Amino acid sequence: MSPTQHAVDAPSVMAVDGLVIRFALRRGIGAMLRGGASHFNAVDQVSFAVRPGEVLGLVGESGSGKTTIGKAMLRLYEPKEGSIRYRHQDITHLGGKALRDIRPHLQMVFQDPLSSLNPRHSIRTALATPLLVHDRVHPDQVDGRIDNILRQVGLPVAFKHRFPHEMSGGQLQRVAIGRALILDPSLIVADEPVSKLDVSVRAKILNLFKDIQARLGIALVFITHDLRVARYLCDRIAVMYFGKLVEVAPTREIFTRPYHPYTRALLGTIQNVGSGPPLAGEAFNPTTDRQGCRFYSRCPMRKDSCLHSHPPMESVGNDHRIACYEWRSAAI
Numbered sequence: 407m408s409p410t411q412h413a414v415d416a417p418s419v420m421a422v423d424g425l426v427i428r429f430a431l432r433r434g435i436g437a438m439l440r441g442g443a444s445h446f447n448a449v450d451q452v453s454f455a456v457r458p459g460e461v462l463g464l465v466g467e468s469g470s471g472k473t474t475i476g477k478a479m480l481r482l483y484e485p486k487e488g489s490i491r492y493r494h495q496d497i498t499h500l501g502g503k504a505l506r507d508i509r510p511h512l513q514m515v516f517q518d519p520l521s522s523l524n525p526r527h528s529i530r531t532a533l534a535t536p537l538l539v540h541d542r543v544h545p546d547q548v549d550g551r552i553d554n555i556l557r558q559v560g561l562p563v564a565f566k567h568r569f570p571h572e573m574s575g576g577q578l579q580r581v582a583i584g585r586a587l588i589l590d591p592s593l594i595v596a597d598e599p600v601s602k603l604d605v606s607v608r609a610k611i612l613n614l615f616k617d618i619q620a621r622l623g624i625a626l627v628f629i630t631h632d633l634r635v636a637r638y639l640c641d642r643i644a645v646m647y648f649g650k651l652v653e654v655a656p657t658r659e660i661f662t663r664p665y666h667p668y669t670r671a672l673l674g675t676i677q678n679v680g681s682g683p684p685l686a687g688e689a690f691n692p693t694t695d696r697q698g699c700r701f702y703s704r705c706p707m708r709k710d711s712c713l714h715s716h717p718p719m720e721s722v723g724n725d726h727r728i729a730c731y732e733w734r735s736a737a738i
């Protein structure tokens with residue numbers, strides 16, 4: 407599906423509104439001596455929607471809250487504030503059977519495929535389990551379904567008799583993708599699914615995501631710290647900075663008209679994103695910095711007025727939203 411077909415006003419697969427995920431601070435001695443807060447919002451007032459059939463990239467440096475959002479979307483965390491809607495259903499505080507019933511529709515692929523596969527289970531068992539747990543197919547049809555999924559993810563059918571230690575990282579990630587697909591989900595969240603793999607297989611796995619997504623039309627949220635990957639794969643890109651969504655726009659907009667100074671900094675350092683903070687200045691400190699724009703301490707466009715409160719998301723046209731009081735200075 408081409409980006410233009412993801413109508414802006416089509417009903418979303420998932421809508422996240424004002425989401426707050428709060429964690430207890432992992433307090434070191436330094437933090438205890440300084441005093442300060444005992445909790446912080448790893449995800450703070452974040453709103454966005456995932457449109458049917460799109461690939462939405464979630465980018466930002468390490469610690470910005472990407473994984474936390476991804477897990478929250480699958481209701482692996484309990485939101486502190488805000489809401490999460492899956493199609494027409496409010497799932498923010500869903501529990502018990504109602505939550506179990508929607509789980510098959512929402513799947514996650516993790517960075518490290520080994521962490522999500524039991525080393526004592528054959529690939530066949532790994533793939534059969536979700537089918538049997540959710541009572542999706544007659545036991546006679548399990549193997550047919552497994553063979554079909556293995557073909558879809560580009561693995562020989564005979565691999566179902568293998569165990570995780572008999573396979574390479576790329577092959578294991580194909581299994582993890584197959585397991586995410588086997589219950590016909592509506593949404594997959596893939597959390598840096600190629601960053602632990604050998605460079606030589608990354609492109610193959612990215613292409614597998616691209617193929618599967620195009621063929622099945624599943625909505626995909628693709629978390630990455632690598633903007634080149636996001637550019638290759640995503641229809642839209644959402645940029646996170648310390649728990650805040652700071653910019654979201656179609657991929658071409660992000661690369662041709664990045665308005666947020668953080669996005670511009672990321673693009674300027676596209677060669678070494680992920681190898682450390684790309685910016686000068688102290689990063690936002692959730693224990694001591696409470697007010698104002700979280701990017702203030704590093705921002706080249708900052709004004710005193712940016713310290714009053716964190717800027718709200720504002721629509722600037724072209725399906726482009728941004729949280730910056732000074733974005734007009736960048737829009738030349």
Ligand SMILES: Nc1ncnc2c1ncn2[C@@H]1O[C@H](COP(=O)(O)OP(=O)(O)O)[C@@H](O)[C@H]1O
Nearest residue numbers: 429430432448467468469470471472473474475
């Ligand atoms: N379970 C947790 N308990 C406490 N703090 C957490 C937990 N998970 C993540 N964090 C903190 O939340 C912030 C965001 O983490 P994360 O979502 O993993 O970021 P990213 O995926 O962008 O690297 C980080 O400061 C991290 O240390």
Ligand SMILES: [Mg+2]
Nearest residue numbers: 472473474597
């Ligand atoms: Mg992460």
